[in-house]
Amino acid sequence: MSRFPDVLKALAAATLIAPAAFAQDAAEAPEGGFGLGRVATTEEVAMWDIDIRPDGKGLPVGSGSVELGEEIWSYNCAHCHGDFAEGIDRWPVLAGGEGTLSDDRPVKTIGSYWPYLSTVYDYVYRAMPFGYSQSLSPDDVYAITAYLLYSNYIVEDDFVLSNENFSEIAMPNEENFFMDDRAETELPQFTAEPCMTDCKEQVEITAHATVLDVTPEDGGEGGGGGID
Amino acid sequence: MKPTRRSFLRGAAAASVGAATGGAARASGDPAFAEIQPWMQELGDPVDAAPYGMPSEFEAHVQRKTVYWLTADPISSINFTPLHELDGIITPNGLCFERHHSGAAHVDPALHRLMINGLVDRELVFTMEDLMRFPRENHVYFLECAANSGMEWRGSQLNGCQFTHGMIHNVMYTGIPLRLLLAEAGIQTAGKWLLAEGADAAGMTRSIPMEKALDDCLVAFKMNGEALRVEQGYPLRLVVPGWEGNMWVKWLRRLEVGDEPWHHREETSKYTDLLADGKARRFTWEMDAKSVITNPSPQAPLTHGAGPTVLSGLAWSGRGTIPRVDVTLDGGKNWHQARMSGPSLSKSMHRFYFEFDWNGQPLLLQSRAHDSTGYVQPTKNALRELRGTNSIYHNNGIQTWHVKKTGEAENVEVS
Numbered sequence: 001m002s003r004f005p006d007v008l009k010a011l012a013a014a015t016l017i018a019p020a021a022f023a024q025d026a027a028e029a030p031e032g033g034f035g036l037g038r039v040a041t042t043e044e045v046a047m048w049d050i051d052i053r054p055d056g057k058g059l060p061v062g063s064g065s066v067e068l069g070e071e072i073w074s075y076n077c078a079h080c081h082g083d084f085a086e087g088i089d090r091w092p093v094l095a096g097g098e099g100t101l102s103d104d105r106p107v108k109t110i111g112s113y114w115p116y117l118s119t120v121y122d123y124v125y126r127a128m129p130f131g132y133s134q135s136l137s138p139d140d141v142y143a144i145t146a147y148l149l150y151s152n153y154i155v156e157d158d159f160v161l162s163n164e165n166f167s168e169i170a171m172p173n174e175e176n177f178f179m180d181d182r183a184e185t186e187l188p189q190f191t192a193e194p195c196m197t198d199c200k201e202q203v204e205i206t207a208h209a210t211v212l213d214v215t216p217e218d219g220g221e222g223g224g225g226g227i228d
Numbered sequence: 229m230k231p232t233r234r235s236f237l238r239g240a241a242a243a244s245v246g247a248a249t250g251g252a253a254r255a256s257g258d259p260a261f262a263e264i265q266p267w268m269q270e271l272g273d274p275v276d277a278a279p280y281g282m283p284s285e286f287e288a289h290v291q292r293k294t295v296y297w298l299t300a301d302p303i304s305s306i307n308f309t310p311l312h313e314l315d316g317i318i319t320p321n322g323l324c325f326e327r328h329h330s331g332a333a334h335v336d337p338a339l340h341r342l343m344i345n346g347l348v349d350r351e352l353v354f355t356m357e358d359l360m361r362f363p364r365e366n367h368v369y370f371l372e373c374a375a376n377s378g379m380e381w382r383g384s385q386l387n388g389c390q391f392t393h394g395m396i397h398n399v400m401y402t403g404i405p406l407r408l409l410l411a412e413a414g415i416q417t418a419g420k421w422l423l424a425e426g427a428d429a430a431g432m433t434r435s436i437p438m439e440k441a442l443d444d445c446l447v448a449f450k451m452n453g454e455a456l457r458v459e460q461g462y463p464l465r466l467v468v469p470g471w472e473g474n475m476w477v478k479w480l481r482r483l484e485v486g487d488e489p490w491h492h493r494e495e496t497s498k499y500t501d502l503l504a505d506g507k508a509r510r511f512t513w514e515m516d517a518k519s520v521i522t523n524p525s526p527q528a529p530l531t532h533g534a535g536p537t538v539l540s541g542l543a544w545s546g547r548g549t550i551p552r553v554d555v556t557l558d559g560g561k562n563w564h565q566a567r568m569s570g571p572s573l574s575k576s577m578h579r580f581y582f583e584f585d586w587n588g589q590p591l592l593l594q595s596r597a598h599d600s601t602g603y604v605q606p607t608k609n610a611l612r613e614l615r616g617t618n619s620i621y622h623n624n625g626i627q628t629w630h631v632k633k634t635g636e637a638e639n640v641e642v643s
Binding site for chain 1: 293294295296297299300301303304329330343344345346349350351352353354355358359361362383384385386387388391408411412413414423425429430431433481482484486488490491492493496497500502504505506507508509510511512513514516526554558559560561562563592596601602603604605606610614618630638639640641642643
């Protein structure tokens with residue numbers, strides 16, 4: 001049920017097919033809607049809709065080589081992530097760690113952990129370099145992505161990545177992700193009525209935070225295992 | 229170890245006053261009586277002294293705090309709500325923990341736009357003025373970071389509930405039901421997923437299934453009655469009740485409708501939960517039922533000695549309400565039902581109390597939340613048996629505080 005007389009709806013509809021100069025008029029009110037906002041122009045959508053999916057949807061036309069990627073990398077990325085994507089100080093490690101996911105201290109990198117190459121392209125293009133986002137061209141990002149594949153021993157040093165061959169690259173760890181299964185594996189176990197009285201005979205303290213002693217007294221320095 | 233030096237001194241001062249009062253305050257020179265205090269004699273502040281008021285200077289220690297070694301830098305980082313200093317269920321806006329990926333963006337609302345695009349009948353752009361013309365709703369919800377308590381998977385590490393449990397806040401949001409905005413654009417039949425994107429330099433994106441988007445999500449512009457704080461996404465954020473905080477995209481600028489999830493960085497590299505066998509859960513959206521005793525706790529020791537004692541805490545569940553919390557004083561040998569107090573709202577924090585007569589002997593305190601689905605908060609060890617210790621996120625295990633004879637409290641684990 002529209003809140004607008006039919007004649008107004010017709011007028012609003014007419015503006016949709018009017019020249020671009022009129023494109024900022026109100027949107028047509030959908031059935032039961034309010035007719036608020038305006039229709040986005042094709043250009044506006046193109047400027048903001050930069051996301052990439054695993055099936056390659058959203059990839060811009062372009063290409064970049066490992067060789068060029070190494071050069072762009074050294075200027076834009078290496079001061080945090082290292083010359084070989086191995087990471088400097090606490091900054092993220094982007095290469096290495098293959099076969100460590102079931103270790104006591106796994107090393108989760110693009111090569112060892114990430115399921116899809118599309119995520120590399122999408123994230124670098126939208127959010128890197130840290131502090132100067134969206135300063136790289138599509139070709140720059142193809143080249144950096146190629147260099148990251150090379151750093152992770154997934155391609156050879158003469159590889160050229162493009163929108164044409166992008167979907168042919170499979171990441172090593174893709175198959176090791178699965179949908180949240182708590183509903184089957186945890187919730188049934190955690191819905192039993194718990195013990196209230198005389199639940200155990202002995203209680204021993206098995207761990208102390210003060211042994212590690214990494215809590216900041218007043219937001220100060222410390223050291224220990226992080227979460228990032 | 230270790231209440232802050234400040235809190236311990238405050239406690240000691242309070243104890244000595246208490247001892248001196250004992251029925252003969254004037255004679256013993258209790259300064260509260262023996263001296264005329266300046267506030268009893270002199271004029272207070274004029275009404276125009278603080279157009280936007282701040283807490284008493286005596287509450288200046290009630291602050292968000294960060295832990296510098298947790299992250300590589302303070303921009304893509306986290307700070308913590310001082311849960312041990314708060315009561316009730318509403319978190320004051322200025323104390324709500326922050327988590328940014330490229331810092332807190334200062335967005336001009338006149339230049340802010342919300343775009344809806346993708347598999348819709350009409351790709352739309354809204355200004356903030358447009359959004360103010362949609363019907364609004366008010367709801368109280370908790371927002372908990374998926375990594376809350378994540379540093380505790382391998383054992384007790386940080387000494388205080390602010391640090392172990394403080395990546396959470398609970399406020400009343402005013403916002404537009406997301407389904408109304410999506411209806412305005414007209415979702416096409418194939419539109420099963422929604423990508424939410426932020427306007428900050430991180431360009432935060434998450435994939436959200438359409439059933440959730442059409443259920444209870446809000447596009448919020450106010451928190452606790454006032455505009456969102458800059459650090460909480462001003463002028464616009466997504467509210468995804470009961471689900472991990474990362475999905476509550478701040479500085480919300482775009483919603484794209486698609487037929488598949490996007491598998492972006494924050495749902496592949498991050499916010500996936502690595503299990504002991506090297507496989508990882510993805511799309512672990514819901515926050516399981518959880519609780520923590522906020523007082524006493526390592527930052528809030530017992531300073532009053534033996535006798536009547538108030539134990540207080542918070543409980544919440546991403547799946548509903550919290551009808552019941554159990555507490556133990558002896559490390560889980562015996563449990564008592566706590567007293568729930570205040571509104572019981574779905575996917576909101578709940579406040580519980582347990583008043584008891586402390587005999588001055590050491591205590592091993594724990595709380596155990598029950599949610600409205602029948603789920604009972606597990607122990608940390610029960611979770612570790614299922615998940616190992618490397619999943620980072622979704623640690624809702626039972627917390628233990630060891631209260632010593634001195635009243636000091638420590639973060640410990642027990643058998």
